[in-house]
Amino acid sequence: MSPAVLHTSAALREIEQRAALRFGDPFELMRRAGRAAWQAVMQHWPHAQSLLVICGPGNNGGDGYVLATLARASGRRVQVCCLPDHEPRTDECRRARQEYVDAGGELVAGDGALPAADLLVDALFGIGLTRELQGPVAALVERINALSAPVLALDVPSGVVADTGSVGSVAVMADLTLEFIAAKAGLRTGGARDFTGGLHVADLGLEPTDLRSAQADVAWLRAPDLAHWLRPRRRDSHKGSNGRLLCIGGDHGHGGAIMLAAEAALRAGSGLVDVVTREAHVAPLLTRLPEAMVHGDSDGEDNSNSNGDSGGTASSGLDSLISDASAIVIGPGLGQGAWGRERLRAICASGLPVVLDADALNLIAAGVVAAPANAVLTPHPGEAARLLQTGITEVQRDRFAAARAIASRYQAVVVFKGAGTIVSEPCGNLSLIDAGNPGMAVGGMGDVLSGVIGALLAQGLPLRDAAVCGALLHSVAADSAAADGGERGLLPSDLMCWLRCHANRGAR
Ligand SMILES: NC(=O)C1=CN([C@@H]2O[C@H](COP(=O)(O)OP(=O)(O)OC[C@H]3O[C@@H](n4cnc5c(N)ncnc54)[C@H](O)[C@@H]3O)[C@@H](O)[C@H]2O)[C@@H](O)CC1
Ligand SMILES: Nc1ncnc2c1ncn2[C@@H]1O[C@H](COP(=O)(O)OP(=O)(O)O)[C@@H](O)[C@H]1O
Numbered sequence: 001m002s003p004a005v006l007h008t009s010a011a012l013r014e015i016e017q018r019a020a021l022r023f024g025d026p027f028e029l030m031r032r033a034g035r036a037a038w039q040a041v042m043q044h045w046p047h048a049q050s051l052l053v054i055c056g057p058g059n060n061g062g063d064g065y066v067l068a069t070l071a072r073a074s075g076r077r078v079q080v081c082c083l084p085d086h087e088p089r090t091d092e093c094r095r096a097r098q099e100y101v102d103a104g105g106e107l108v109a110g111d112g113a114l115p116a117a118d119l120l121v122d123a124l125f126g127i128g129l130t131r132e133l134q135g136p137v138a139a140l141v142e143r144i145n146a147l148s149a150p151v152l153a154l155d156v157p158s159g160v161v162a163d164t165g166s167v168g169s170v171a172v173m174a175d176l177t178l179e180f181i182a183a184k185a186g187l188r189t190g191g192a193r194d195f196t197g198g199l200h201v202a203d204l205g206l207e208p209t210d211l212r213s214a215q216a217d218v219a220w221l222r223a224p225d226l227a228h229w230l231r232p233r234r235r236d237s238h239k240g241s242n243g244r245l246l247c248i249g250g251d252h253g254h255g256g257a258i259m260l261a262a263e264a265a266l267r268a269g270s271g272l273v274d275v276v277t278r279e280a281h282v283a284p285l286l287t288r289l290p291e292a293m294v295h296g297d298s299d300g301e302d303n304s305n306s307n308g309d310s311g312g313t314a315s316s317g318l319d320s321l322i323s324d325a326s327a328i329v330i331g332p333g334l335g336q337g338a339w340g341r342e343r344l345r346a347i348c349a350s351g352l353p354v355v356l357d358a359d360a361l362n363l364i365a366a367g368v369v370a371a372p373a374n375a376v377l378t379p380h381p382g383e384a385a386r387l388l389q390t391g392i393t394e395v396q397r398d399r400f401a402a403a404r405a406i407a408s409r410y411q412a413v414v415v416f417k418g419a420g421t422i423v424s425e426p427c428g429n430l431s432l433i434d435a436g437n438p439g440m441a442v443g444g445m446g447d448v449l450s451g452v453i454g455a456l457l458a459q460g461l462p463l464r465d466a467a468v469c470g471a472l473l474h475s476v477a478a479d480s481a482a483a484d485g486g487e488r489g490l491l492p493s494d495l496m497c498w499l500r501c502h503a504n505r506g507a508r
C-alpha cells in the first residue's frame with residue numbers, strides 16, 4: 001500500500017482547479033467546504049446556540065459565509081464580522097456573501113468590539129496568506145484570541161503559513177482546524193503545532209485518485225506505519241543475525257548520554273551493543289546495562305594513533321571494534337576535544353552506516369571532520385542552524401527547507417528533530433513524523449533517538465528507512481509513555497519499555 005501523503009498549497013490549488021472543472025461550477029467546492037464546516041460545528045459543539053464567523057476577503061472568507069448561511073437556516077444566532085477593507089475579492093466569496101445577505105444574515109464591523117458568542121469561526125485566511133498579519137488584521141486576531149469561546153479554524157488557523165508551519169507576529173489559536181480536501185504538511189510541524197488545536201480533514205467528496213498533483217508531496221508517517229518495517233524476527237535468528245551496534249560517546253562529565261543510546265539500541269532490537277566511552281563511565285554503565293560490552297578509554301588514549309595498552313580503544317582497539325560492527329552511533333556526550341575528534345575521524349573513514357548526533361554534528365559543522373557517506377544526521381534546531389551556518393529562527397521558519405538544505409549540503413539522510421520531526425533524503429524527498437509530544441523536550445531524549453536509529457541500521461534497514469522508522473518508533477514510544485503518566489516529568493528512560501513494545505508491533 002502506498003503511504004499517505006501531506007500536500008502543499010500549490011498541490012491543493014492544482015487539485016481544486018481540476019475538481020472545479022469536473023463539477024462544472026467553481027462554487028461547488030466552496031458549498032461543500034461550508035457544509036463540512038457546519039457538520040463539524042454540529043458534531044463538536046452541538047450546544048452552541050450563537051456563532052460569530054470572522055470572514056476575510058478571499059475564498060476562506062467565502063467558506064465562512066456558506067457556513068454562516070447554513071447555521072442561520074438551522075436556527076442558530078449568527079453574526080458575520082469582517083473588516084472594512086475585507087469586502088469580497090473573489091467571485092465565489094462575493095456569491096457566498098450575497099447568499100448570506102439575501103437570506104437576511106447580519107454583518108458587523110470587525111474593527112469594533114467583538115460580540116459574544118458560544119463559538120467563534122475563523123474564516124479570515126487559508127492557504128492564500130501571503131504575508132505576516134499587521135495593523136487592523138493583527139489587532140482583530142488578538143481580540144479573537146482574547147475571547148474565551150472555543151475557536152473553529154477553517155482550513156488553516158489565520159496567520160499560520162500552511163506550507164511551512166511558521167507563524168508571524170500573531171495567529172488565531174484554534175481548538176480545532178478543519179482542513180479542506182487534504183492534510184497540509186505545514187500544519188504538522190514547528191510553530192503551527194501550538195495554533196491548530198485538533199486537526200480534522202474534510203475531503204469534500206474527492207476521491208484519493210483526485211488528489212494527484214505534479215507537486216512534490218511529503219510522506220505522512222503515523223503510528224500504524226511502524227508495522228511496515230518492524231517485521232517479526234526470524235525464528236531461527238541468533239544474536240549475530242540481529243546486528244552489532246558500536247556506540248561512541250561520553251567524554252568526561254557526559255557519561256549518561258551514551259548509556260541512554262546504548263540501552264535504547266538494545267530495546268530497539270540490536271543483537272549486540274558495544275560502547276566506547278571514558279574509563280570512569282564503564283562501571284556505572286555496566287551496573288545499569290550489563291548486556292552492553294563496554295570499552296573504557298583513559299586520559300592517555302585521547303589520540304587513537306597513540307600506543308595505549310590499557311584495554312581502551314587507542315591503537316588497534318577501535319579498528320577491531322569497527323570491523324566487528326554492522327553500524328555505528330557517534331556523538332552523544334562525545335565532546336569536541338581530542339578524544340572525540342580522533343574517534344570521529346576513525347568512524348568517518350570506516351564506510352559503515354553511521355548515526356551522527358550532538359557533538360559529532362558540531363564537529364562536522366565546524367569543518368573539523370568531513371561528513372561521511374552512509375550517514376544519518378540527527379540535528380535539533382540549534383545543531384541544524386550550525387550545520388547551515390545560519391540562525392535558529394531561520395531554520396525554524398521553514399523546517400522542510402532547512403532539512404532539505406542540510407541533506408543536500410552533507411549528502412546524508414537528515415532527521416530534523418523538534419515538534420513534527422522531518423526526515424529529508426539527499427535527493428530532497430521528505431517525510432513527516434506525525435507523533436510525539438512536548439514531554440520529549442527534556443535532556444537525553446535525542447540520545448535515545450540516535451540509539452534507536454543505530455539499532456535499526458544494525459538490523460539491516462537502509463539509511464532512509466532506519467531514519468524514518470526510528471524517529472517514528474521513538475515518538476510513538478514517547479506518546480505511550482506520556483499517556484501512561486503525563487508529559488511533564490517524562491524521562492528518556494521511561495521510553496525504554498515502550499520502545500520494546502512498539503518495536504514488536506509488526507510481530508503482533
Ligand atoms: N479554490 C477553491 O476551489 C477552494 C478554496 N477553498 C478555500 O479558499 C481558501 C483559499 O482562498 P484564497 O486563495 O482566496 O485565499 P485566502 O482566502 O486564504 O486569502 C487570500 C486573500 O487574503 C489577502 N491576504 C493574504 N494575506 C494577507 C495578510 N497577511 N493580510 C491581509 N490580507 C491578506 C489576499 O490579498 C487575498 O485577498 C482555502 O484556504 C479554502 O479555505 C475552499 O472553499 C475549497 C475550495
Ligand atoms: N515539543 C516536542 N514535540 C515533539 N517532539 C519533541 C518536542 N520537543 C522535543 N522533541 C523530540 O525530543 C528529542 C529531543 O532531542 P534533543 O534536543 O537532541 O535532546 P538531547 O540533546 O538532550 O538528547 C527529539 O527527538 C525531538 O524531536
Ligand SMILES: [K+]
Binds near residue numbers: 154155
Ligand atoms: K482560517
